[in-house]
Amino acid sequence: VLRVYKAAVQQTLDILFLPEGREFLTSTDAVSRDSADRTIIAWDFQSAAKISNQIFHERYTCPSLTLHPNESVFVAQTNGNYMALFSAQRPYRINKKKRYEGHKVEGFAVGCEFSPDGTVLVTGSSDGKVFFYNYHTARIIRTLSAHKEASVSAIFHPVLPSLLATCNWAGEIKIWQ
Secondary structure (H helix, E strand, O other), rough: OOOOOOOOOOEEEEEOOHHOOOEEEEEEEOOOOOEEEEEEEEEOOOOEEEEEEEOOOOOOOEEEEOOOOOOEEEEEEEOOOOEEEEOOOOOEEEEEEEEEEEEOOOOOOOOEOOOOOOOOOEEOOOEEEEEEEOOOOOOEEEEEEOOOOOOEEEEEEEOOOOOOEEOOOOOOOEEOO
């Protein structure tokens, strides 16, 4: 172990290194009788210091974070049934004009990912579907009925971008072209 970072929360749900590796983000969830702290924390890789824990101000947990392959932005999947777009540079502001809506999360740890060229954002859905969004317009461009159980992940093949792998809550994995 080289370093240990302590968020003082119950759960860290996802980790995302930012370009150049000097900083990374974590999605956290801490619920107690008196309060709920669901946030995205920015960390300094070298010092283990928190840079910011005021990135996401809504009441939803973010089970998944993904970085755009070409632009300095990232997306957070929320349990509010939408994906939020953020700047990947300080101060990590949310884009209030662009949200990717239409899929359902409903408490599942549903992942999201950009296509290798960054033009498409894909996510699973609790109803077993996979949603494809146009990155620039935030509109749904295609819906795929992929599984009978919740579709918790959809990921593009890194070398063959016309292939997509999906998996569901029950453990089934499918490859699509």
